[in-house]
Amino acid sequence: MHISDGVLSSSVIIVGFVITLVLLMITLRCSMKQSDVKEQIPKLSVMAGAFFVASLIHIPVPPTSVHLILNGLMGVVLGVLSYPAIFIGLTLQAVLFQHGGFTTIGINTMNMGIPALLAYGIFKIGYQKGIPLVLIGAISGGLAVFISVIFLAMSLITTGEEFIDIARLIAITHVPIVIIEAIVTGSVVAFLAKVKPELLPIDMER
Amino acid sequence: MRISKTLNFMLLVLVLCTTLMPVASAHRVYLLEQINEVQIKSWYGGGTAMADADVEIYSIKDGQEELYLEGKTDSEGMFYFTPKLGVSKYRAVVSATGHSTDKVIDFAGGMQQEEAELPLAMRIFAGFGYLIGLAGIAMYLAARKLKNEH
Structure with missing residues (x-):
């Protein structure tokens, strides 16, 4: 899921950084309006830490190797703050694990962060529609990975790969991740709803 | 008798010359490893x-x-x-x-x-260190803002 240095052309890299910078500003501004950011800091740090180590859980899927991403869970728990959290997590992964690359932090944040924001939206809408929390959590978690796969395939077509070929290859190898993340996100949401529902973007008045 | 003495001397000179400059007459050779x-x-x-x-x-x-x-x-x-x-x-x-x-x-x-390379456990530890540091800075800034408001 993480694109390495030296794969993409410089124009794609610049576009990635510009979009990520803009989205970072929007999401930070947005979260400041929504709630008190300082109350979010511990939650943000814990989630960024989870995201940071999740990529170490590798699952060999021939002919490649895939790993957990957890961007759906980030989106559901952190809301708009998931974008800055993913940015921090990816930077640390690039520095400490040589996972991904420095030049691709922008585009990688985009590929994983935008699906996280979408997962947040899906979760909120699903909750308002009255879908059970476990189910909508699982859907958000699985769908976030799937949307990331589409984004990744779209970034890679700029290198001259055939979209259908590359998208199929990445999608097939990520099927186990979609399933695992759906289960993980669903169970975390169910657990949080029971133990600490104020961590989820749901109103308790209902 | 005299002629043979001169001849002997010349032979000696010749022998000395060849022993003293052995490489000069050889061809240069090259070697390339593969x-x-x-x-x-x-x-x-x-x-x-x-x-x-x-x-x-x-x-x-x-x-x-x-x-x-x-x-x-x-x-x-x-x-x-x-x-x-x-x-x-x-x-x-x-x-x-x-x-x-x-x-x-x-x-x-x-x-x-x-x-x-640092061992993996150390790198994970370092990552959490950075995160705690970042959280600390963010909390410090938030606290300062709070103080200024009062």
Whole structure:
């Protein structure tokens, strides 16, 4: 899921950084309006830490190797703050694990962060529609990975790969991740709803 | 009698000359070593071999890099190539679905050692350290803002 240095052309890299910078500003501004950011800091740090180590859980899927991403869970728990959290997590992964690359932090944040924001939206809408929390959590978690796969395939077509070929290859190898993340996100949401529902973007008045 | 003495002397001079300058008359010879095959292996973090990945081998001569050959790794992530005669420095690039890595291979300078890396547990620990540091800075800024408001 993480694109390495030296794969993409410089124009794609610049576009990635510009979009990520803009989205970072929007999401930070947005979260400041929504709630008190300082109350979010511990939650943000814990989630960024989870995201940071999740990529170490590798699952060999021939002919490649895939790993957990957890961007759906980030989106559901952190809301708009998931974008800055993913940015921090990816930077640390690039520095400490040589996972991904420095030049691709922008585009990688985009590929994983935008699906996280979408997962947040899906979760909120699903909750308002009255879908059970476990189910909508699982859907958000699985769908976030799937949307990331589409984004990744779209970034890679700029290198001259055939979209259908590359998208199929990445999608097939990520099927186990979609399933695992759906289960993980669903169970975390169910657990949080029971133990600490104020961590989820749901109103308790209902 | 006199003639043979002169002859003997001249012979001695000749013998001395040849022993004192043995190399000067020889032809200069060259030797070029050749390594038959270079084997490279690449794998993903976690240990899975990079099977069926694209490989590009660049030869480096006088600092000039040029594409030497292209290919694909086998199911074990291995790739073999025969080096060019006289070129001992290569750069191998292996890439698959957005993952890419490269390494310079230099026969003349010996194999480069991978730079020493922190053990994984330490790197995870370092990552959490950074996160706690960032959270601390953010909380400090928030607290200062709060103080200013009062």
